[in-house]
Amino acid sequence: METTNDIEIGQVVRSKAGRDKGRVFVVFDIIDDKYVLIVDGDIRKISKPKKKKIRHLIVYKTILNELKKKIINKEKFNNAYVRRALSPFNKEI
Structure with missing residues (x-):
């Protein structure tokens, strides 16, 4: 199980x-130890990020530093x- 320190x-x-x-x-923002705000620039735009439970996410080690x-x-x-920025990851699917 992922801990919030990892995100x-x-x-x-x-x-x-x-x-x-x-x-x-x-990950656009961290709300608390259970929830984060996520965006993909497509269905979830920067103007309306999605609130998502961390336990419903697979967390990659990759951090987009820019x-x-x-x-x-x-x-x-x-x-x-x-x-x-996310296009290389979408090609994996």
């Missing part, structure tokens, strides 16, 4: 439950940037 902003995750099952997302910096520093980026 970071900018980390790549895959949904393992719900209607978005199998989709790849990036995206993480942008989120933490509140820099502007768009949904296309998120989609581009």
